[in-house]
Amino acid sequence: MYFESIEALLNMSGHGVYVWSSVAVTLAAMLWLVSAPLLNHRALLKEVNRDIQRQQDRELALKATVPTDNHKESH
Amino acid sequence: MSRLSNWLPTNWQWFNRLGSPRWFYHRSERWLPWLSLAALLVLATGLVWGLAFAPEDAKQGNSFRIIYIHVPAAFLAQSGYFIMAIAGAIGLIWKMKISYMVMKAAAPIGAALTFIALFTGAVWGKPTWGAYWVWDARITSMLILLFLYAGVMALQYAYHSVDAASKASAILALVGTVNIPIINKSVDWWYTLHQPATIKLTSAPSMHMDMFMPLLVMIVGFYLFYAVALILHTRNEILRRERKTSWVRELATAKAGG
Numbered sequence: 442m443y444f445e446s447i448e449a450l451l452n453m454s455g456h457g458v459y460v461w462s463s464v465a466v467t468l469a470a471m472l473w474l475v476s477a478p479l480l481n482h483r484a485l486l487k488e489v490n491r492d493i494q495r496q497q498d499r500e501l502a503l504k505a506t507v508p509t510d511n512h513k514e515s516h
Numbered sequence: 517m518s519r520l521s522n523w524l525p526t527n528w529q530w531f532n533r534l535g536s537p538r539w540f541y542h543r544s545e546r547w548l549p550w551l552s553l554a555a556l557l558v559l560a561t562g563l564v565w566g567l568a569f570a571p572e573d574a575k576q577g578n579s580f581r582i583i584y585i586h587v588p589a590a591f592l593a594q595s596g597y598f599i600m601a602i603a604g605a606i607g608l609i610w611k612m613k614i615s616y617m618v619m620k621a622a623a624p625i626g627a628a629l630t631f632i633a634l635f636t637g638a639v640w641g642k643p644t645w646g647a648y649w650v651w652d653a654r655i656t657s658m659l660i661l662l663f664l665y666a667g668v669m670a671l672q673y674a675y676h677s678v679d680a681a682s683k684a685s686a687i688l689a690l691v692g693t694v695n696i697p698i699i700n701k702s703v704d705w706w707y708t709l710h711q712p713a714t715i716k717l718t719s720a721p722s723m724h725m726d727m728f729m730p731l732l733v734m735i736v737g738f739y740l741f742y743a744v745a746l747i748l749h750t751r752n753e754i755l756r757r758e759r760k761t762s763w764v765r766e767l768a769t770a771k772a773g774g
Contacts, residue, residue, distance in 0.1 A: 442568050450568055453578035459643055460567070460581050463636040467585045470628050471741060478748035485755045489768035492759070 535612040537754040538763050544747045551747070555740035562733035570727050582640040584731060587714060588738035590633035593661060594696055596626035596742060600668065601693045604686030614750070616682040617757065619689065620672055621749030625742065627665035634658055645709050653702035654710040657695060664692040678757065 444450040451457050566584030573580035600622035606615040637655065638648040649655070668685045675681035703712045714723055714731070758764045
């Protein structure tokens with residue numbers, strides 16, 4: 442290591458505040474760039490499932506309101 | 517544009533397959549673990565090397581270590597802009613659906629990287645120039661880059677039709693490429709506080725090898741990271757736009773069951 446101790450590495454002869462705040466903000470932004478789409482991915486798949494469920498419910502409801510007997514009589 | 521597509525090749529098999537969102541979605545699932553692992557390893561190596569092992573700069577002291585994130589972020593902010601603009605152009609010429617999705621995905625990633633470059637540059641400016649912000653040609657043109665990315669993102673939501681939004685964004689992205697050479701040349705054309713380029717393709721680096729190697733590692737790491745982020749964002753865009761198709765529905769049901 443270039444520095445003599447961990448404290449020297451953190452302090453960086455007075456420049457530590459600048460260097461480490463830059464690193465922290467960069468890592469936070471990069472983490473967001475990959476975590477946001479991963480969370481979004483799960484939400485999107487759930488949304489598709491909800492759409493499928495809603496469509497199935499609608500089809501079932503439609504079958505229930507139109508009894509098959511009436512359907513035959515009308516013809 | 518449509519006449520142009522008549523004589524440009526469109527019948528290459530790989531080209532068509534790559535253009536299929538479904539193919540890309542499934543294939544990229546296999547790429548992601550390897551790319552992510554590589555990005556993580558390379559970035560960790562470069563960061564530890566640059567922050568803890570590289571020697572300090574004779575003039576700037578330890579504040580120069582910000583270079584190990586500032587330069588790769590600025591590099592990818594510009595490369596990412598080209599990727600976004602080229603994806604937009606491919607969309608306009610060949611009407612390839614996936615390229616518009618890549619273009620849309622590239623915008624927030626590029627914006628975040630531009631923000632990183634501006635932020636770390638400002639923090640670096642304080643101990644080096646005595647000011648967080650100066651209206652310098654390089655910094656101003658990078659700020660314009662951020663606005664261009666933001667413009668492409670905003671245009672995506674300015675239209676009801678996805679197709680119109682994609683076309684408008686692609687045109688803005690293409691027009692904005694004018695800014696890239698301005699960013700690159702700004703340190704030569706104007707008298708600026710910003711130091712000249714550390715890395716040039718045409719000449720040896722203006723840096724000692726002990727300092728330069730970790731920078732190179734970090735640039736490779738940022739490219740790998742960019743690839744991961746772009747694939748993740750593109751896959752979501754595929755799901756969003758293809759959610760009515762049977763393959764996405766089957767995929768969602770399978771994921772819910774398992």
